[in-house]
Amino acid sequence: MIGGGPAGASFALRMARLGHRVILLERSAFPRPHVGEVLTPGIWPLLDALGTAGAVRSAPFLPVAEARVRWAGRAARRIPAPAGACGLTVDRGRFDLLLLEAARSAGAEVWQPAVAARPRWTATGWEVAVTTPTGSRQVSARFLADGSGRARTLRAYRARRSVSTLALHGRWRAEDADDQATRLEAGARGWFWRAHLPDGSLRAFAFVDREILRPLRPGRAGLERLYRELLASTELLRDLRDPRLEGPVQVCDATCYSDPSPIAAAAIRLGDASCAIDPLSSSGVQKALQSALAGSAAVHTLLQPGGDARAALDFYRESQRHAFEVHADWAGAHYGEEQAHAAEPFWRRRRRGAVAALPPRRPVRLEEALPRRARLVPGAALVTVACLVGDGVERRRALSHPGLRRPVAFLEDVELAPLIDGVTEEATLAAAVRRWAQRIPPARALSVGAWLCQEGLLEIHQ
Numbered sequence: 281m282i283g284g285g286p287a288g289a290s291f292a293l294r295m296a297r298l299g300h301r302v303i304l305l306e307r308s309a310f311p312r313p314h315v316g317e318v319l320t321p322g323i324w325p326l327l328d329a330l331g332t333a334g335a336v337r338s339a340p341f342l343p344v345a346e347a348r349v350r351w352a353g354r355a356a357r358r359i360p361a362p363a364g365a366c367g368l369t370v371d372r373g374r375f376d377l378l379l380l381e382a383a384r385s386a387g388a389e390v391w392q393p394a395v396a397a398r399p400r401w402t403a404t405g406w407e408v409a410v411t412t413p414t415g416s417r418q419v420s421a422r423f424l425a426d427g428s429g430r431a432r433t434l435r436a437y438r439a440r441r442s443v444s445t446l447a448l449h450g451r452w453r454a455e456d457a458d459d460q461a462t463r464l465e466a467g468a469r470g471w472f473w474r475a476h477l478p479d480g481s482l483r484a485f486a487f488v489d490r491e492i493l494r495p496l497r498p499g500r501a502g503l504e505r506l507y508r509e510l511l512a513s514t515e516l517l518r519d520l521r522d523p524r525l526e527g528p529v530q531v532c533d534a535t536c537y538s539d540p541s542p543i544a545a546a547a548i549r550l551g552d553a554s555c556a557i558d559p560l561s562s563s564g565v566q567k568a569l570q571s572a573l574a575g576s577a578a579v580h581t582l583l584q585p586g587g588d589a590r591a592a593l594d595f596y597r598e599s600q601r602h603a604f605e606v607h608a609d610w611a612g613a614h615y616g617e618e619q620a621h622a623a624e625p626f627w628r629r630r631r632r633g634a635v636a637a638l639p640p641r642r643p644v645r646l647e648e649a650l651p652r653r654a655r656l657v658p659g660a661a662l663v664t665v666a667c668l669v670g671d672g673v674e675r676r677r678a679l680s681h682p683g684l685r686r687p688v689a690f691l692e693d694v695e696l697a698p699l700i701d702g703v704t705e706e707a708t709l710a711a712a713v714r715r716w717a718q719r720i721p722p723a724r725a726l727s728v729g730a731w732l733c734q735e736g737l738l739e740i741h742q
Contacts, residue, residue, distance in 0.1 A: 281305065281388070281425045282396050282408075285314075286565050287551025288427025289379035290330055290572035291579075296387040298580050298671055303419055305410055306392040310380055311373030315449060315532065317483065318344065318462060318475045318562045319375075321365035326569040332382050339378060342369040342460060342478050350465040350515065353619035358461070367562075369462070371478050391417075396433060399424055406546070423579060427550040427572075430533060434547055441608060442536035442558060443629040444490035448507045450529045452482050454520035465514050466618045470626050471560070472516045481526065484517065486510040487534055487559065489626055504529045534559050536611075538604045543596045545582065545589065548575050555604045558611040567603060574599045574668070581672040588666075588674060595666035595673040602686055608632070641683045641736025646729055654709040654738045662697050663687055681737060691731055694720055699728055709738070 281292045284306030292304045327333035344367035350356045361367060384390050394417075397409040406421040426434040463474040470488035477483060486507060493506070507529045517523045538555035542548065551568035574596055581592035612632020621627050641657070660681040667676050667689040677697035678687035688696060699716045706712040709729060716725035732738045 281427060282399075282433045283427030283429060283551075283553070284308075284310070284380050284383075284390065284392065285376055285427060285429060285551065285568065286379055287553070287568035287572045288425070289376065289383045290569050291425055291427060291550055291576050292388040292390075293330060293332075293379070293383040293386050294573065294576035295579065296383060298576065300580070300583065302383075302388040303421070304380075304383060304388050304390045304392075305394045305396045305408070305419070306380070306390065307395045309393050310377040311371070312376075314372035314376060315447075315483065315530075316559075316562075316564050317369050317372050317477060319368045319370060319565055320562055321362060321367050322563065322566050323368070323569070324365070326566060326573065329573055330379075330382070330569070332379060335378055335382070336368070336370075336375070339370070339374060340478055341371070341375070342476060343367070344369055344460075344462055344475075346461040348461050348463045350463075351614075352466075352617040356465075356515070369460075369475050369477060398435075399433065401546070422546070423583060424547045425550060425575070425579070426547065426553045429552040430556060432549070432553045434549060434553070436539055436541070436549070438537045438539045438555075440535060440537045441555075441604070445534040445536075446488055446490050446493065446531055447534040447559065448486045448488065448503070448510070448529060448531050449483055450504075450507060451477075451526045452484055452517070452520075452523050453480070453526055454482070454517075454523040456521045459519065463516055465516055466621060466627075467510070467514050468621045468624050468626075469510065469513075472511065472514050473559075473562075474516050484511060485559075489629070490535075493531070500528050503531060536608065538600070540601075541597065542600050543575070543578060543593055545593075548579055548596065550575050554600055557604060557607045560611050560614060561607065563607065567607070570603060571600065577668050577671060577673050581674075584672065587672065591666035591675050592673045595668070598666070598686075606685065641681075643736045644733045644738065644740050646726070646733045649733050649738065649740045650710040650713070650729070651708055653704075653707065653741045654712065654732075655704040655741070656700070657681070657737055657739050659683075660737050662700065665689060679737070683736065691728055692724075694724055694728060696728070699725075703738075709740070 281288050281304040284304055292302045296302045327336055345361050347359045348356050349359055395411045400407045406424045408419040410417045460476040465472045470486055473485040475483055536556055536558050539549055542554040550571045554571055557567055578592040578596040581587040582589055616631035618627050662677045663680045664675050665678045665687050666673055676689045678689035679696050680687040703712050713725045713729050
């Protein structure tokens, strides 16, 4: 495993728990500074799956209870977090170290700091030359995972999926930074973000076209001048008294891209090494953990005697493709909502036309459907797909319909196909639910019926 960030550490953690010997190579000593401190509420199910949610909750991070958004040509709006599902602003150095220590505790062997040379594929597997403080070492591996971020230790083709974008950012202090709501604002030349950090400072970002830097003179002075000019055109810091920039302004790439083939028989790319999503959603860490969990299931299957290798490859490729496309559709739609600056080049280049609507489905009420006969709507069918089953990947039948974004094999932990088989043979939907209740708890059987009705996947007949 090359790279000890969230994707690499989470993958190493899962693989070690599944009984594999893991060597993780990380070039930096932790904790190390890193941007991307805001985590959305969607992070919690992933941390639960990794067994690290308790440690994260116990760490001195900041709950994100509210965001203030100036977007779509409107005045600033207060958007509260969903009840009981706050996000977090974290110290990324401490957060990443927490995940890395969890991987170490699970049995992963961590070499840090350790600089990996370009891996070489040989007749017997991978060979990686490693430079450590105590000298040079060599690692031989059957399988190689690349979690090295945008640097991508494993070079491969990647498709750029957005206009080239840069993030200019700096760390600030202010006398009265008590209001810890995050802020998001659209401007003529880009969009802007502010988040308060656990140590009492705050970070402010400007996301702009790459070409905006071309007229600048080389050096930090020109970069800082541009950064201050961009922020001055917004409301981002105006509620603060005496805001002071701490340290140099930094710049990093924020362009979206994806690897169409992020996994092979002996290698996988995780996190940003696989695909990089638009930072608008603040979901980069969440996406990294998702790729680690999906990737660990795929690789565990590949390494198991008798594992379905083709299913493992198909599953990871499809999971990465689907996650990227759903996010790209979401981001493009949000860029399209901005009206005040819609004619500006930054916004024209990023907005996406209306995403093709899924075919309409007519939901029905469960209580109306139960005493009547039900069958699947036209276009719905059971198809065979690669999906997550336990700790690995298997091919299972799944419910497919043009109105679903992807086939559904499991509803939570209930496999749908064995229940749907024979639905049309039952006198009523209630009879089908009673049959299901012989396999699963009655409450779950009713939930499956309710989901099929709500999604408009059943036709109801007298």
